Amino acid sequence: MELIIFYILVAGILISSVLTVTSRRILRAAVYLLFMLLGSAGLFFMLNFYFLAAVQLTVYAGGIIVLIIFSVMLTSQVNEKLEAAGLKKSLFSLIAVAAGTVVCISAILNYNFPAVSSAENDTSMRTIGLQLLSYKENGYALPFEVISILLLASMVGAIIIAKRDVSK
Amino acid sequence: MENFGYTVIVPFLLFISFLLIGLAGGKFKPALSGIAGTFSVLVCTVISYITAFSYFSGAGLVNDVYQKIIPYNTEWMRFTDKLVINMGILLDPISVMMLVVISTVSLMVHIYSLGYMKGDSGYSRYFSFLSLFTFSMIGLVISTNIFQTYVFWELVGVSSYLLIGHYYQKPSAVSASKKAFVVTRFADLGFLLGILILSNITGTFDYSILTDPNGSALTQGSAISFMGLSVMTWALILVFMGCAGKSAMFPLHIWLPDAMEGPTPVSALIHAATMVVAGVFLVARLFPLYALSAPAALHLVGYVGAFTSLFAAIIACTQTDIKRILAFSTISQIGLMMLALGVSDFGGEKGLGYMASMFHLFNHAMFKALLFLCAGSVIHAVHSNEMNGMGGLRKFMPVTHITFLVACLAIAGIPPFSGFFSKDEILVAAYEKDFLLFIVSMIIAGLTAFYMFRLYFSVFWNKASDYKTAPHESPSSMAVPLMFLAFASLITGFIPFSNFVTADGKGFETHIHWGIALPAVGIALAGIFTAMVIYKKESDLPQRIKASLGSLYSLVYKKFYIDEIYIFITKKIIFNGISTPVAWFDRKVVDNTMNGIAAVTNFVSVKIKSFQSGQLQQYAYVMVSGMIIIILFVLYLWNK
């Protein structure tokens, strides 16, 4: 049962991501992206990372996609049909990307990963919270604080960059 | 031996005066530049006289032989152990004599210029260049080695260029100064080659070593021979080429008549008394080499001098510009000095020609400068150079008239004026050595008397032309030098030169050979008489003579077309044949190569420019593909 769901999710992710990059309408591309993110969240659920999946759904699917759609609306691109990419450009990109894929996959397949152990991991909220704010070993207090500063900076930056010039 | 260290003041003071007047002269009143220049030359003259007096009266003598005294000799440039160039002061009979000549004539010219150049816009510049010239000339005569002579030789050429081109707004003056410089520079090519060969075979530049009669320098190079003459002879012939250029020997004489474009005091100083005798001086300086190791070169010197002298004397008979006549007279007299050197031997009484040449140099400086200054007086009064437009000036300008007459008598060789004594010695030396040259010298003496008195009578006698403004006598600043030089022309003949200035330093007695002197005076008087008959009274005899000589006259009047030949050679042959192809090569081949390189660089840069296109996706693409390539490289091609 799990296998079937897994394969459906993987197919969904792949198809959605291909459609995102080749769709000729912006809003459709945004929606395909949303589907891809949902599939990704599903994968996280299957791997027992509940909190991460929830965050993915909330922040990514709920926040970022909405932001993208807002920006699409603000730049009046909603109804126009996007041009397809030029042949030369897509050909060269395809070659590069294909080469990269081949290199990476061959590297992955040639490597002997150690055998999987079947120990269960503890992914409850309590553990996550404790580890997130812990300053002992394996603690993420510093990145947590830095991320908060980063969020502040990006908020300020986004407001200032997009502010309409008052003098006009 | 007394220490002659104070002689170093002379060149330094003049150099400082040149710098000061040149740089600061424009800021003060012009008259101040004149006074500063004159004062520094006056100091130098006094020092020169003191040096000469103390040298000749005993300080230079050791066992009755005049020594070369070297107060200073400092190393200037050292290339290798053997190749050393010094700067120093050498005092020996001819250099001390030249010190006296140069400073006296320069002083007279400075005082004269105070009046002559008054009101000229380039007054300060003129005096600073006069100081530069005096400095260069003195540096030339006191050099201790041949390379120092070369340095000051070129400096003298530069000063001459600057002074001839003083009226630089006149195109004729500019081209005359260029001509002078280029011709002497061309001659200096030979000079430099001669220096190099000479120093190569003797291993030194120094005069004391080169001209030591017992030294080894004399025998160098006589073993090697090239086209029939020894290397030493070739070197000395090349050095003589430089002397010929500077002293206006045929065929490098063309610059001197044109150099009369400069102000007349400049002509008096440079082109009569001092610079043009630099060539004679150099041959005299190297005389032991010429006489003892390369007699063939000395023969050449003598014959070139004789030919030039005759050539110039003939041309001078037909010229009508006062200064041109005097220029050709200078060429002729210097030719005579070269002739005298050519017929001289070395040692004791046989060195009569050497002594006569130096004696004539001394006297000639005085009376030729006087002639030029008088001509300047006349030109100042009449505002024209043409002899035909003048006449009867003896009524208007008595001082100039008398002094001019004194100078003419001196140059013609009439006793008791100075020219008689020196010319007599030259004739005696020529008679004893080479009879052909003796005949030529007699002819030249006659022609000299003729053309000088032709000039004298045409200007001061003849009929008075109608002058727009009545000519007036010169101011006293111009008249005093005239009188001083006339006095010098009178008395310098009586100096017992042979006791002081000889080829090997030993004095000897001379006396007048009446057997040669009387015919010489006779020929001179004949020349004067002929000139008097033709030119003293107004008549059409000159025109009849000119008409009867016809084309021969015009050939001589055009100076034997030498200038035209030179122009033909340079324009048709050198410019068209050599310069034009070289210029074409430079413009088309060399420049186009450079342009081609630039064009290639441009082309490549345009092509490479597109890498920085500003297109985001292109940058990303390059990044991604680069990364993949590096990964491939590290994974598979790196040497593990």
Add this chain to the structure above:
Amino acid sequence: MIEGIQLEFFLILGTLVFFIGIYGFLTRKNLITMLMSAELILNAVNINFVAFNKYLYPENLEGQFFALFIIAIAATEVAVAVSIIISLYRRIKSIDVEKVNEMKY
């Protein structure tokens, strides 16, 4: 861990999505669609981290934390990118990436 699925499967999935995202980034002309492709890239990395965490080091939570932080950073990045796009749109009235080329020779 999911029974029957090897680690390589997840990794290959991650790789494919990553390179699809790169393809989209290099090919698309619209700035916003380029942004979306960048999101794909970040997501692919997330999948990789999580897969490593689950299969190789199950007792730690490192991979999950990394993924968490990546999500946070992606969010900030999109915010700033969108504000830049809006500001750019105001200036040149277009969001074609080929028009944004002033940083050149």
